[in-house]
Amino acid sequence: MDLDVIVFVTALSHGITFGLRYDSGVLFSIASFWIPFLGQIVYAWLRQTTGSLVFPILAFSLSNLAVLLFPYLVS
Structure with a gap:
């Protein structure tokens, strides 16, 4: 199997996992899908x-740090 296909399927499953939630029914958030999906693509490309x-x-750690510091930077 081609490595690009493996990366895409892995990123897709990672995005779906973050995008799905259960709150009185199954819900899907496209914003919660795109960030992990694109992150996985970038991390695989870096690798x-x-x-x-x-x-x-390092990229993963910096993205986590940015998410943690974002509320302090905008207020």
């Missing part, structure tokens, strides 16, 4: 182009 796990781990 493929650099050949190292260091840069995807």
Whole structure:
């Protein structure tokens, strides 16, 4: 199987997992889908182009830090 297909399917499943929620029924949030989906694509691209796990781990850590600091930066 082609690596690009594997990355896409993995990113799709990751996005769906974050996009789905249950609150008196199954709901799907497109915003909660897109951010993890695109993040997975970027992290996989970093891994493929650099050949190292260091840069995807740094990118993931920086994105988590940005999400945590965002409320403080806009207020």
